[in-house]
Amino acid sequence: MMKKTIVAALSMLVCGAAWAADGTPAAVDAQLIKQGEYLSRAGDCIACHTATNGKPFAGGLGIESPLGTIYSTNITPDKDTGIGNYTYEDFDRAVRHGVAKDGHSLYPAMPYTAYAKVTPDDVKALYAYFMHGVEPVKQANKDTDITWPLSMRWPLGVWRWMFAPDVVTAPAANAAAVADADKQALLRGQYLVEGLGHCSTCHTPRGVALQEKALSDADGSAFLSGGVVEGWLAKNLRGDMTDGLGSWSKEDIAAFLKSGRNGHSAAFGGMAQVVQDSTQHLTDADLNAIAVYLKSLPPVNKDATKPLAYNETVAQALRTGTDKGDGAMAFLNNCAACHRSTGKGYTETFPQLALSSTVNSADPTSLIHIVLKGAQMPGTTAAPTAYAMPGFDWRMTDKEVADVVTFVRSSWGNQGAKVSASDVAKVRKDVGAAPQPKR
Ligand code: HEC
Ligand code: HEC
Ligand code: HEC
Known part of the structure; x- marks a missing residue:
């Protein structure tokens, strides 16, 4: 020693x-x-x-x-x-x-x-x-x-x-001077999220001059309410139950930022790199602070306070072969091997599609994009294996993708709206996916 x-x-x-x-x-x-x-x-x-x-x-x-x-x-x-x-x-x-x-x-x-x-x-x-x-x-x-x-x-x-906002001239609110531990974490979390973390550059929608619609929660509920970057929807990080972080605990958020995955989801698109290069290196105290702060953001839609509930009927219909619709068949043939007929996947390996905020977001950009081009989770110190999902762009037509995505959005308790073949065609073009196969 x-x-x-x-x-x-x-x-x-x-x-x-x-x-x-x-x-x-x-x-x-x-x-x-x-x-x-x-x-x-x-x-x-x-x-x-x-x-x-x-x-x-x-x-x-x-x-x-x-x-x-x-x-x-x-x-x-x-x-x-x-x-x-x-x-x-x-x-x-x-x-x-x-x-x-x-x-x-x-x-x-x-x-x-x-x-x-x-x-x-x-x-x-x-x-x-x-x-x-x-x-x-x-x-x-x-x-x-x-x-x-x-x-x-x-x-x-x-x-x-x-x-551009005013530049800070002196240390902001002195977190150390606040007695209550959670309050301290809240201030530290706000400082990291709004400042160095620049989470809002991706997660906040932009206005006509490409400015972020809000730079802090005090500017309004557009802050961190979701934005599209490079063909991915950087999701709503506010308290909304179906498409935000309302149903995630503090621990869920911290685990996602540390390892790139948790029981609800796995990081993909721009977020995989954020976890890889940035958040996995933060201390547990700072990750907890970010989680405490995000959990303090009220939902955009204050009326939708009920979490989605899992529904067994679709899994049963898939098991007994009674659902022969185009979407159900496409799901069984292309997705069920990994995400299972229950839509529950395998925790931290193949994320669940049931009740998932990616699946239920009003804007289906990420969902269509991931089906077309696939994705890979980050490999992190806490969870080194970077599981990948294959892309289906060259195997599925716009209609088939629309069918499977619509099926996923309306199964197991999910409540996302229908997606059309022309929605898929647009994303296919925007993200430079392969042209659809000839049938
Ligand atoms: C989201 C992308 C992004 C991130 C994150 C980012 N930068 Fe930059 N930075 C840029 C780009 C792009 C430019 C060049 C802008 C231009 O030419 O107008 C730049 C310019 C700069 C410059 C000016 C350099 C010069 O030649 O005058 C400095 C200094 C700088 N960044 C430092 C940093 C530091 C320190 C960090 C981390 C705390 C950081 N940047 C994070 C994109 C980024
Ligand atoms: C380069 C753009 C970018 C930046 C910067 C960014 N994110 Fe993300 N984030 C995304 C994208 C895209 C997604 C959707 C893909 C996914 O769920 O992994 C996402 C998803 C998430 C999720 C999962 C939400 C869910 O419901 O599944 C969390 C939590 C999150 N980000 C937190 C943060 C925090 C905290 C910061 C700042 C420290 C941040 N992000 C910075 C692009 C970004
Ligand atoms: C070989 C296994 C495999 C197959 C087949 C597969 N996936 Fe995936 N899927 C994954 C993996 C692994 C991830 C995590 C990727 C990441 O985080 O980058 C994932 C992620 C997803 C996500 C994002 C979930 C979230 O919130 O993190 C959706 C949505 C999805 N898959 C839908 C589908 C659909 C629809 C199909 C069929 C067309 C399909 N997958 C086929 C393995 C698979």
């Missing part, structure tokens, strides 16, 4: 000396850098700032926007191509105010509208990490594919002025 402590102390001294030797201030303490690394996980900086198969944080990932493709930039401390010459003030201006070092406004594809809520102390830790904890990489930034006149940056300044 004693020996370990001495070795640790020595290695810290050696590291400190190394920084001093290459000109970096030895005063930057390892603890601050470590804290910055943790916060960069909470902010998921790596997801956008790393190209597929690229070096961490070297940028170059194309992000689709209605205007064209925007490329993330190199945020490694390389002095020529990265942010090695950024002072703390420059870094803060980019991260929380959306303004680059040379004064141009950043596209809100960089979620500075959320990061505006991060406290100065946390930005300082992030800065320490990006300057001293990240490997510098020489890689020039790419220009956007946006053509003139839309490529002019000055309208972004106007956008910023209209839609």
Whole structure:
């Protein structure tokens, strides 16, 4: 024990000396850098700032926007191509105010509208990490594919002025000063969700100028009420019973964010990456805080307070072969092997379709998308096996997909509305799935 402590102390001294030797201030303490690394996980900086198969944080990932493709930039401390010459003030201006070092406004594809809520102390830790904890990489930034006149940056300044929230100047409500433990968790959860977690950039619907319709619960119940990103519905995270988190416990939410799966569902689409790169790395205390906060959000629809109830009749009809409808047959032939005739699946392996919020959401985008292209759960430290669902785009026609999805939405107690072949055709085109098979 004693020996370990001495070795640790020595290695810290050696590291400190190394920084001093290459000109970096030895005063930057390892603890601050470590804290910055943790916060960069909470902010998921790596997801956008790393190209597929690229070096961490070297940028170059194309992000689709209605205007064209925007490329993330190199945020490694390389002095020529990265942010090695950024002072703390420059870094803060980019991260929380959306303004680059040379004064141009950043596209809100960089979620500075959320990061505006991060406290100065946390930005300082992030800065320490990006300057001293990240490997510098020489890689020039790419220009956007946006053509003139839309490529002019000055309208972004106007956008910023209209839609960006005020930047936090002092630490917000001091959570530590609140006595009651749950209240403390609530404040911490709100801070993580609204700020670094930028959950709302995907989970809140957008208005005509692509601004999020609400940046906090105080702005109204549009906040975290669901939005469509890259052909997936980032679901309602409010208290709604059928399509929100009303029937999930705090523990269910924390388990989902830690392992990518729970008794209700498994992460897919953009959320699989969020779990992989970000939430699985958070402490149990922070995950509990996020769950406490999400459970505090009232439902959008205050009248629908009853949870859906499981209904046995469909499972019986499938077992006895009395339901010979097109949807039932398509389900038996393509889905039942994994999701079972009961619609209950196998917990944490093949998610249940009965009473599932994915299945019951008014907007069926995710449901159609997953049937067409399949999906893979994240593999996490807590649950390493990344089970996958195959895509059926090349095997099922638009009508067959519509039939099976409509069947799933109306079976085992589910109450989703009918889906038509033209709904499927639209999603097939939007997500670039294979053309439907000829019959
Ligand atoms: C959802 C995607 C996304 C996430 C998450 C994200 N960024 Fe960015 N960031 C971008 C994009 C895209 C740009 C370039 C915007 C532009 O060119 O207008 C950018 C630009 C920046 C810049 C400006 C760099 C320059 O060259 O001036 C900094 C600094 C930055 N990000 C830091 C961060 C940090 C730190 C985090 C995590 C706390 C983070 N980003 C998370 C997408 C993202
Ligand atoms: C890049 C976009 C994106 C971001 C950022 C994002 N999510 Fe998601 N999230 C999704 C999508 C898409 C789904 C639907 C797929 C699924 O259920 O896994 C989803 C689903 C979920 C679910 C499951 C809901 C259900 O009823 O099954 C939870 C819980 C969740 N997200 C929480 C969060 C939290 C908390 C944050 C912020 C820390 C966050 N998400 C950030 C895209 C995102
Ligand atoms: C080989 C097994 C397998 C087959 C066959 C299969 N699935 Fe899946 N399904 C999965 C797995 C694994 C997941 C989790 C994927 C993820 O989270 O990325 C999943 C997820 C889903 C989800 C999302 C549930 C949620 O909330 O997390 C839906 C909806 C779904 N499947 C419907 C279907 C339908 C409809 C069919 C038939 C057309 C089908 N599946 C066929 C394995 C399968």
